[in-house]
Amino acid sequence: MNTEELSPRYADIDLWQPADILDAMIEGQLASVAAVRAARAQIEHAALAIEGRLRKQGRLVYVGAGTSGRLAVQDGAELMPTFSWPQERLLLLLAGGEAAMTQAIEGAEDDTERAAATIAEHDIGPDDVLIGVAASGSTPFTLTCLREAKRRGALTVGIANNPGAPLLTDAEYPIFLATGPEPIAGSTRMNAGTAQRITLNLLSTLIMIRLGRIYRGMMVEVQACNAKLAKRRERMVGHLTGQSGEPVREALDLARGSVKLAVLLLQGYDLAEAEAVLDRVDGRLRAALDHLAKMRAPSLDGTPSLDDTGENTKRGS
Incomplete structure (x- = not known):
């Protein structure tokens, strides 16, 4: 897996000057943005498919484990205050549960039985959309959730950073983010995580714009919680x-x-x-x-226009 490889470029990073380390890591972040740009068409296709499903009153389900799962949960959690997305139409499924937001839960990402049971418990089906996120693209919990949701008729989107990963091949709408090896091998909270965060942000925001929750560049569905x-x-x-x-x-x-x-x-x-x-x-x-x-608007003969019921409009201009 590219995300696990050692990169010769960073082999001696621990010997570099602080400024050089920062420059190298910034370079990696910029490459993450480029990876998202390369996946623009995939993001667009996924957003339009999701829009169609959500117009039928379906639920939006985010799934992940570890860093990827926390990023997915964060994106989903922001939909309620920002766009007033109904809480009952949002599911945030993190391997290991809420405790996994702040600590590593041993074995949680490998628990395929729990994954399948979770999808069944929430009765995920044809009206719903599941977005699975995993840098490796093969995390057992996330992959099982996506496969089970797909089997039950849900629309599935997979976001991963390794080409040909099972999450991408099994999802109806794959989004591949080619971020390559990390500056610190395997630390996917860096380049891979940045690309995932941007992608989730773009995807959900485009969906909310398409659903009419933005008008003239303003969050007209915002909840005034402060x-x-x-x-x-x-x-x-x-x-x-x-x-x-x-x-x-x-x-x-x-x-x-x-x-x-x-x-x-x-x-x-x-x-x-x-x-x-x-x-x-x-x-x-x-x-x-x-x-x-x-x-x-007045009609051509100067009389008030009629509304859709055939009655005269109650107010003039």
């Missing part, structure tokens, strides 16, 4: 509506903190109308605003 994010939410609504101060705060209160609903309320619609149109367009704010603009 004062900083509450202020950011107010700024977003203000920026999108041209209003500020108390009207923005009142709209957010009425919208129960939803940026999307608050924006529509400040356009003059009541809460029921705003909720209905967002539901009609799968929560996409751009589509909701376009829909409402068409509803408001």
Whole structure:
């Protein structure tokens, strides 16, 4: 496996000057970015396939062990506060459980029985997406989870750093990251880990953009779980509506903190109308605003336009 090989380039790294060590490791990080760039098409294809499955209300499942598993869990955990991804539609499966986030659990990554049982316990099936991450591409826990999920009809994505690895050959959507040998042999938290982290970030963010959870470059689904994010939410609504101060705060209160609903309320619609149109367009704010603009537009003969039910629109422009 390339990720386990000794590299002649770094054979005497322990004798180098600190600045030279840092330069070599930075070089490796830049090579990781290049490896991700080379896999762009694979990332795109995987994202579009995942989007289609998640539009059917499926779950997003991240699986891994060790460093790869921690990176996968981190990416998944950030989807809830950043994009308000429903917790009930997210599974984070780390070999060894939560304790493995901060310590090595002996034998956890080799426990194939536990892996198969975990997939069965969560009843993973055709509506779901499983993303398995392993630098080697052959970690037994991760590989078993992916194979079992695939057998049960789930869409599977494999991310690995060794060509031809089982995780890549068995996944429907393989993403190969050619990071090669590490500066410290086998320490895949370095080059391989960086490439995995970037790939996961790109993959999940592209999916969330495609699902309408970003509008005009802003996180319009953000959860205001602290004062900083509450202020950011107010700024977003203000920026999108041209209003500020108390009207923005009142709209957010009425919208129960939803940026999307608050924006529509400040356009003059009541809460029921705003909720209905967002539901009609799968929560996409751009589509909701376009829909409402068409509803408001007068017809060619000067009469108010009709909405989709054939009734006159309630509000003019």
